[in-house]
Amino acid sequence: MGKFPYSIIGTSQDLFVEFVSSPAGPMLNTGFHFNVGNWPGHVDTAGSRNGTCDWLLSSESLRASGDSEGIFLSVAHWYPPHTSCTYLMQGEEGEIVRLYFPSFRINRIESPIQPIEGDCGESLTLYDASWPDDSRIIKTFCDTFSKAMEKHDFVSTGNALFVRFESKTGSYSGSSLYYWAHYDFFNNTKLGEPVPGKACDEVFASWRQSKGYVRSPLNTLVYKQGTASEDVQCLYRFVTDKRLFARVILTMKSINFKEHPYNQGPCSNCFEDRVDKLLVWEPLPPGNNSTSHPLSLSKAVQNGDATCFCNRLPQAKQIISKGEQLNLQLIVDQAHSALSYFKHSSPLFEATYEFVHGPLCGPPIIQPVIDGEIHYPYYEAIGYVEPPKSIRCIWEIKVNRDRDLWLHFERTKFASKSCDDGVVDLFLKGKYEPYLSICGENVSMIKELPILSAAELSPDGHDPSITIQFVGRTSPTRAAFKIAWTELFHLPRNQDGSLMSSRLIEGGDPNSIEGCEFSCPGDQGLCIPTRLVCNGVVNCPNVTSSKGSDLSDEAEELCKKETIPEINLTVVYGIVGLLVLLTCSCCIWLCRRCYKCCCSDDDDDD
Structure with a gap:
């Protein structure tokens, strides 16, 4: 029997082997041992071998071979005691390794060269590491007590998996652990x-x-x-x-x-x-x-x-x-x-x-109010926020039910006239294209913005709202604007088409519309609360002038008040104090004069 084993691999399903011996018989009278086995789906191991059975199986070698999976088999021939065979499956950074056994059988050692007492004469150990680190053992199979695990995925947590076969006994007939192992690599890169x-x-x-x-x-x-x-x-x-x-x-x-x-x-x-x-x-x-x-x-x-x-x-x-x-x-x-x-x-x-929506944008959601404002940049954040290179703000203005909305821009300034540098978009609910876009090129549009009806603000019948977006791509801190809005009521109409002005709040009319005390000019039937009249802000939409009795909420005739001289209380208190001081001084002076007179009279009597 030779010192080294030999493998004969057939290229088809049949293999014919003939042994011829001389009349002298086998050499050294030891005979020979012949094992026959099959290698399903044979593929040459894609890797490099160091020594007799230490293998480096890399993902790079596997890709170069053109195969998606690699294969290695158990030791199926004669080997001496204390044999150790290792398989290092090494992936690239971000890869993990999977190992599974399509076929796996565990038997007792039939022909040990050096029998031992005790368990685990032969073992197969899997390590979640690139070397035999005992602290990272995934699984150990022993010939005396382990159960084979076929078609079970053993997966590494890193980019390496190390497998070591050890035999304390050696064998004349191949390993007691017969396995056909498949391995492959997976990209486990995470984007987050x-x-x-x-x-x-x-x-x-x-x-x-x-x-x-x-x-x-x-x-x-x-x-x-x-x-x-x-x-x-x-x-x-x-x-x-x-x-x-x-x-x-x-x-x-x-x-x-x-x-x-x-x-x-x-x-x-x-x-x-x-x-x-x-x-x-x-x-x-x-x-x-x-x-x-x-x-x-x-x-x-x-x-x-x-x-x-x-x-x-x-x-x-x-x-x-x-x-x-x-x-x-x-x-x-x-x-x-x-x-x-x-x-x-x-x-x-x-x-x-x-x-998106950094501190310079301010609160992102504005709850329903009769009148409100959005200031950009948000004043409270200017002092402590580093100016960004670009910004995207998204405000959602919620609106009370059954009310129209009038938006108006004030003090609007963009970084340049190009819409690519900065633009304000208005989005209606459920729409992906902007209802209106305003930038340096068309900033004049803000003078006459349309009134948004209650139906446009709530096409689905749920909470009405409008979304405003500002995108500043160049020097966003150079842009500045104030967006104000007013919620508007609609007066119903009579059968003849005239407005039901009786529905305005007057004398506690139970049929009146609460919050609708002032009728805006025009025939649209819009009205606002009294507290918004003459508050310094035009709340009735798109009104440039008013004549006769049809007055705007900020009309000069309506807001003109009788001027009453202002009394400076500080001056009044000062004058009163001065008078009191003078009075006290006079009293003291008179008392002293009277005292002197009395004293002089006493001296004359003496």
């Missing part, structure tokens, strides 16, 4: 901050990056990790501090789910149907006793604040948060996730995110 203990959850924080790109996991191995009772779920959280930014903008660019092989119909009810989907919602406010995302999501769905996607997008879809946090969750049905998406390189979805 990974969440410990989660396969694909990520956090995108504004203090790390104010804008960026997000997509489905690059590591398609996650689509194999769903269970029979749980779908594959990846949660992407976008968080900021309201002192930095007040809103998150998420723009869905594309969605490319495959057709569900077990569903007959298309997605009709995204929230309820068992389909692959994307959910977007805002979490519950900080400090809430129940901040876990399932409850937060159910609340958002109940309130109509959650968005669900399950079909391809005809165009990009933009979602703007009301607060400083936003959640995006990918849910893939486990019934077909591995079949459809494992080693599927195309992204299931692509999106961009941006944190």
Whole structure:
């Protein structure tokens, strides 16, 4: 028997081997040992060998071979006692390693060269490291007590996986641990901050990056990790501090789910149907006793604040948060996730995110008021905020029900006449294109802005509002403007078409409209509260002059008051004090004169 073993590999399903011996018989009278085995799907090991059986199996070598998976087999021939064979699977930065055994059998050692007493004469150990680090053992298989694990994925946490086979006994007939091992590499790069203990959850924080790109996991191995009772779920959280930014903008660019092989119909009810989907919602406010995302999501769905996607997008879809946090969750049905998406390189979805509305913008949401103002830049933040190179502000003005809205700009200044440097856009509810855009080129438009009707402010019948956006791309601190608005009432009309002026508040009329005490000029039937009349701000829209009895709320005739001389109380108090002082001085002088006179009379008597 020779010192080194030899392998004979056939290129087809049949192999004919003939042994011929001389009449003298076998050499040294030891005979020979012949093992026959099969090597399914034989592929040469893509790697480099150091010594007899120490292998370096790198992802670079595997790619160069043109194969998606590498293979190595158990030692299947004679080997001496204390044999050690190692396999280092080394990936590049950001990669992880998967190892699994399509075939694995564990038997007792049949032909040991040096028998031992005790357990674990031969072992196979897997390390989550690039060397045999005993503190990072994933699994150890022993010939005496272990159970083989076929088609189970052993996955590293880093870019290396180390496997070591050890035999204390040696063998004349091959290893007692017969395995056929497959390994491959996966890109586990995260675009955000990974969440410990989660396969694909990520956090995108504004203090790390104010804008960026997000997509489905690059590591398609996650689509194999769903269970029979749980779908594959990846949660992407976008968080900021309201002192930095007040809103998150998420723009869905594309969605490319495959057709569900077990569903007959298309997605009709995204929230309820068992389909692959994307959910977007805002979490519950900080400090809430129940901040876990399932409850937060159910609340958002109940309130109509959650968005669900399950079909391809005809165009990009933009979602703007009301607060400083936003959640995006990918849910893939486990019934077909591995079949459809494992080693599927195309992204299931692509999106961009941006944190906007910095301190110079002021409060992002304005609750309903009869009259209000937005100042840019926000005065309170000017002193402590470093001037940004660009800015994006998004204000939502909420409006009371059944009221029109009149916006008017005051003291408007842009960095330049180019709309590319700065622009103010007005968006009506449910519209993605701006209703009106104002910049340095057309700033004259602000003189006559149209009145927005209650129907335009609430096309869906829910809370009426309008969104105003300012984008400053060049020297945003050089821009300045004030946007004021007034909520307007509509007087109903009589059958002959005339306005029902009787509905104005007069003498506590029970049929009057509360808050509608002053009728604006014109035949539109607009009215405002009395407190807005003669307050120094024109609240009746687009009124340049007024004649006769049809007066504007700031008409000179209406606001003219009788001038009453102002009394300076300080002067009055000063005069009174001076008079008191003079009076006291006179009294003292008279008393002293009288005293002297009395004294002189006494002297004369003597």
